[in-house]
Amino acid sequence: MLFRIIKKEDFKTFVNLMLQTTEVIAPKFIKNNAKGKPIHQFLPISNYDEMVLDYEKCEFSAKTYFLPYKNTLSTFHMKDHDWTQEIQYRIQPRAIFGLHPCDINALVRLDKVFARDFYPNPYYISRRKNTFIVGIDHLPCDDGFCHAINANHITHGFDLFLTDLGDRYFVKINSDRAFMAISEVPIQEITDEDTKDYLAVRKQISQSYKVSVKTDDLPNLLDIEFESKVWKKWGDKCLNCGTCAMVCPTCYCYGVTERVSMDHSTGKKIAYLYSCNLLDFAMVAGGHNFRPNQETRLKYRYYHQHRGFVESYGEPMCVGCNRCGRSCLAGIDPVNVIRDLHEEEKL
Amino acid sequence: MRLFTPYDVTKESDMLMPLEFTRANRLMHVDKTYKAEITNIIRLTEMEKLFHIRIINEEERARFSFLPGQFVMLELPGYGEVPISISGSPSNRGYIELCIRKAGIVTSILHKARRGAKVGIRGPFGNSFPMEKMKGNNILLIAGGLGMAPLRAPLFYVTENRSEYQDVHILYGTRTPDQLLFTYQYDEWKRIDDINLQIIVEKPDITWSGKVGMITKLLDELPIKPLETYAIVCGPPVMFKFVCNRLRQFGIPMHRMFVSLERRMHCGMGKCCRCNIGSTFICVDGPVFDYWSVLNLKEAI
């Protein structure tokens, strides 16, 4: 990794240069919510001014740019009782600006599933490798618990990473393509002054985490508390809407469906992101449902994230961004659920 | 600004491994299906048909091999993909046998298919019954209803290597006599393969002269040597729960009983999570589990 300094106006030039050849996704201001708080979302931008880098948190994670909500896996062309299959992977380059450390960590975890494990997934890999990722440091949000789950630092999985030092950015350069790209605009070597400022910002960040919750004992706890009343308490509230999984940066469960054109000349095989909180997630033909009630479905989501995934990949799937808690209309917030599990254990 | 050269997965060398669906392999087109032709359709009952399916491309056909217990994803382009256990013999390299019940969308359309229809298959996926380990022992094959379909692959394996196994028993139960599958093969199994075949139905009709009752009833009449026996149990969850518990009472160790689990599956590759139970994926870690593992899987049954 290389460290450099870039002036903000040079950074602007950099973004605008990039826009000339590449689709750029960045946090964009949408509107204020009912309480007057701004809402941001990762959306395509057409010029630098639409990008908001000092945003708090985007409602939705950026995962859709890697695992689209709906993704055509293959197309079948049918003719005279025969067919051919066509498979295409996305190879148009794209850049995403303004990912926070938790979001980048989420991608690193998805990499473990889709890029490193057996059956690597070419649809994901092609999107991942064709996406230029620019992350940025920020002051902790109100409800996130990334620090409690070890997702507030990043070491890899990005191209550039910025830390705002007022009039300039402290840049971590993590790939040769990033170095080539950023070298198109003036960048400076870091001075002691820069390092001092950088460390001060980092210190400020690390002192500002607000939410505290213990997560390291969760794999064990979840096993013991499998029959816990906590699940009933929170499960009864669940609306079975799947919102939590849709906004989550790591939830990756999906379904596959096929659609045939009205004249039966083409068929499409489509993967669509799904959620384990939905009624028929584990339902099979004939109507048997392995998780028929809200409580078991809600429990399964925690069980998969904090127990199953840990066992398979050594760390939880959750990165503590708390988007699920924030967008859940029923107010099911992972911090409270996990705290309740700890309480239950003490009883 | 030339940001970076677009990356094309299909050009990456280590992704260019041949199309082989075994766990260890990396593969390029996880979504590519073998084109296969339905060469024969045998109507077994009102609801079940046996399909003979042959991979069209010779090279692909030669490469396709499987172990008893594995399944394939069978695809009707434009309508969907379903997991189906392979119901034929692993040594049959000409065609694959699939016994399919009309259950929902894909399977219903499939039941309308005629010979010559071209479908897609991916696989084989999943693990298998430890047929090697079972050699030299008595074998208990216990099937309830459609459970006979996945049981046929290990049965073929046993009959084709008959001398390497001791006593072989098939215990088979269905609800009514007209639900019995593969009736035309019973004689062969009994006479040629020296298998003790016992059949029982829950609800007899006027033509039925055989045994009546639950499948566990058949067990009670068997001479079982617990430590020299392996059991394979296939059927609906309630059924194998009862059967395995009874076998345990006979003293058969739980790691000598195998069941094949069924879950919703959409990818077969441990990605979609539909069949996931915590850290276990039925599609890659299963579908075959010994009974001890099943008991350890939360909410497995």
Added chain:
Amino acid sequence: MKYLFMESKRPKVAVFDFTDCEGCELQFANKEETLVDFLKAIDIVNFREVMSEKSDEYDIAFIEGSISRADEIERLLTIRQKAKFLIALGSCACFGGVNRMKNKFPMSDVNKEVYGETPKETLPVRSIKELVHVDFEIPGCPVSKAEVERIVQHIIWEVPYQFPVYPVCFECKQRFTICRFELGELCLGPVSAGGCDAPCPAGGTPCWGCRGICAAPNFQEFFNLAKERGFSKEEVIERMDFFGGFRSVTGSK
């Protein structure tokens, strides 16, 4: 229809309308890119809004609209006798639709309000299934043509069609729509049947529940969360009664 050595027949289809706005049957002529193929897959033999040919020989009857007059009841009974498969098309046919709000008032009162001293014949609004057996219901105000197409395909192949089980919220998320609750509005999305692709919240209108109740509704929590956000139970119920699909919860007429 021919497909991979499988063949299905081309069903004879009739479309009838009753008390409604004819917006759902209009959808049959929409989605122009596949219109021609759609018309080839089925044999439309009776469809007053767009054709003059008429035949009383049909397999499938699509019924649009609710029932609010004696002659309509008669017509419906005849259709039921002739049709092998009867489909209620749209929220009016499935639940009574917006027309049902009329039932809040005495019939004499609504007549007086509109026709003064020369009242017209009218009955309280009823849905199709309240009068005859319905084989399949496609809710929506209006119905989604894409869904109708898919259902027709399934009917042609005689395979069951499964509506999505998730509520509207799920599709909102897939469209990147900002939740209407966050903007301070009341939305029935969390308890309404999805599958419409959530056009309303995306377009700026909260969901009013035109497709009725979703597969696994959690009304208790829904009333709670609405209350926490300042919407009274009466207000929620008023909204639920708009399209008539929530009567099992609201108990309205």
Added chain:
Amino acid sequence: MKINLNVDVHHLTRVEGHGNIIVKVEKGEIKQASWEVVETPRYFEAILRGQRYDAAGILTARICGICSIGHCLASIRATEHAFGIEIPEIAKKLRMLAKHGETLQSHFLHLFFLAAPDFINLKSVIPLLEKNPQVVAIAARLKGLANNLCDLVAGRTTHPVSLHVGGVSNFPDKRKLSLFKEQLKQSIPDLHATVDLFRTFEIPDFVRETEFVSLKGVDEYPFIGGNLISSDGIEMKEHEYRKMTNEFVVEHSTSKWCRLSRESFAVGALARLNNNYTLLHPEAKKVAETFGLKPVHHNPFMNNVAQLVEVVHCTYDSIRLINEILEYPENTPTMVKFEPKEGVGVGAVEVPRGILYHEYEYNQKGRIVKANCIIPTTQNNANIHYDIYDLVRKNVQKGMTDEKLELLCSMLVRAYDPCISCSVH
């Protein structure tokens, strides 16, 4: 004279809603020649009582599946007048664009699917799929484009979701808008092909002196709001609409009738064109000229041609509007804040079939106390009725068969493109 004619059309086809034509001629004497609307009434005005202001537009869109955007616009305009709301310029433009989308969509539907078959001796467009697939392809392209325009601006073709009291909820995606502009430009050859097709049709020659009522355009061909005008020289303000319609209940029809200077009057594309000819886009005027359509034209069958002219006008005007909308920055507010209050408001909008009025009286809670909606077809019903009478009178002597007369009468009614379920709301 021994002429006996008998026409009894029960539930006229290829029109929206249920209506009957009855003609009885005995020994050359017309015993009956009438247009009866037998649509089931839905009592919208009664249902509207007690509704909140934000429900009115959603509810009244359901008056009609074809012109739901028009109803929604008239409804929110009435509410805005009652509350004293002035909406932003950009919202006005977006609403007009949505309105054009609807006009295009509805006119294409009528021209190709409902009216055209009569001229080519077919009973519907379906046989045309085999006979002349190019025409169907053109129809599908044009109508599809119009529907997509509605989708983009109003959120949905049928029953819009982006039109609200106070403005329009979203600024549409600019990239999609520019793309649309190109598609509209590319659709112009298809429009010309349509014009050519209609030029081959033989339009029945029938004239009856009629009074035409529409909105009065000032510097634009009128679609949303403004003064009301009649070709007999009457001009009134939007809120004086009751004096312009004079609705009354008749025995044999569930739809009411209207009158102004004469026993009946006409609204619709022909009325708009007759009253606002000078404001048409030059390209549209050219099309009018090729058909010899000049104000004031009294042949009701020419309404089809007037629709064709309007289609050309709306296409060009949509391109202009998109250009203007693209000038605005994407974050321009499209809605204004407001408080509901007590009051009465009227909204008049030209929907495809003519002028439409909504009027609401609100209490201080923003709930409707009294509502009145007057639909174009309601205003046309009497005129259709008298037209049929006159048509029969003029043809009785010509030795016409029942079938021929039935077709002619049906074509006459279809020319008005009646929206019957609307008229009996």
